[in-house]
């Protein structure tokens with residue numbers, strides 16, 4: 001192989017790629033300005049998902065589908081930043097898994113704003129201090145993030161997207177494993193590492209903190225203390241990794257939601273959307289079964305059901321469901337009409353691309 005020759009070819013391709021990327025950005029900017037003039041949002045999750053789907057169908061490798069997504073995510077993110085400085089509020093502080101999820105969804109060019117609690121993410125978007133918000137909703141090992149569910153029941157904001165993030169927990173400390181007497185983290189992270197902690201640090205005190213990052217900051221200052229957090233936090237706070245991948249399940253994943261003042265306008269396509277809904281039922285024999293039958297008789301696939309106290313009256317519950325399909329699908333509208341005739345509360349939380 002003649003290295004100079006190959007490098008010349010690479011240089012020529014790079015020139016072509018840059019020209020074509022900028023052409024794409026100029027066209028998308030035109031669309032963005034037209035949308036802005038019509039009072040529409042510049043960021044359209046369902047259209048982006050269609051673009052990603054189309055790219056995977058034409059990609060012949062060697063790049064993976066995921067790599068192509070990353071590249072285009074960044075191109076679109078940079079275009080949006082040129083047109084409108086969108087602000088994204090997320091559950092902070094900086095370095096949390098929620099920040100990683102937000103960046104995975106919006107790319108690195110937007111304006112990220114860490115806030116101290118899930119309630120603050122909602123209020124930032126409700127007060128239009130931020131354009132979008134990102135919150136954790138459930139973990140594949142630890143289950144629901146109940147604070148997020150409770151907030152969704154109350155808010156007028158809508159879910160417009162979801163992000164799945166593999167979560168690999170690490171034990172971070174300036175002390176050796178044998179010297180650690182206290183482990184701090186967010187309750188969810190402690191739950192996800194329960195068996196590992198039982199086997200390796202059975203006598204260490206476990207302390208629940210507001211965030212994984214808060215636990216790391218504490219561990220940097222207190223010998224004998226460790227934090228459970230992601231590898232990114234270890235780099236950011238210059239604290240050694242004592243152990244890596246300590247979550248009890250290797251396939252540990254957290255699902256995050258993107259929330260916005262307005263719902264998505266369009267559908268991604270047949271079989272490509274997911275809908276979230278909350279409902280309540282009367283205290284009657286078979287009331288819950290009747291609701292579930294409204295879905296099953298129409299072949300609507302429920303992917304999740306979660307119940308929470310209503311917080312309005314003792315022993316009354318709200319049921320949160322996710323199902324395949326879009327709110328505007330005629331079959332789904334039929335099911336919703338049935339729910340409306342028997343449930344005291346039926347509230348649409350949003351329809352969004354069902355992407356991983």
Ligand SMILES: O=C(O)C(=O)C[C@]1(C(=O)O)C=C[C@@H](O)C=C1
Pocket residue numbers: 028031032042043044045047048051076079
């Ligand atoms: O198709 C649009 O509506 C665009 O604005 C273009 C585009 C893109 O670059 O492909 C840009 C931003 C949106 O979030 C979705 C798609």
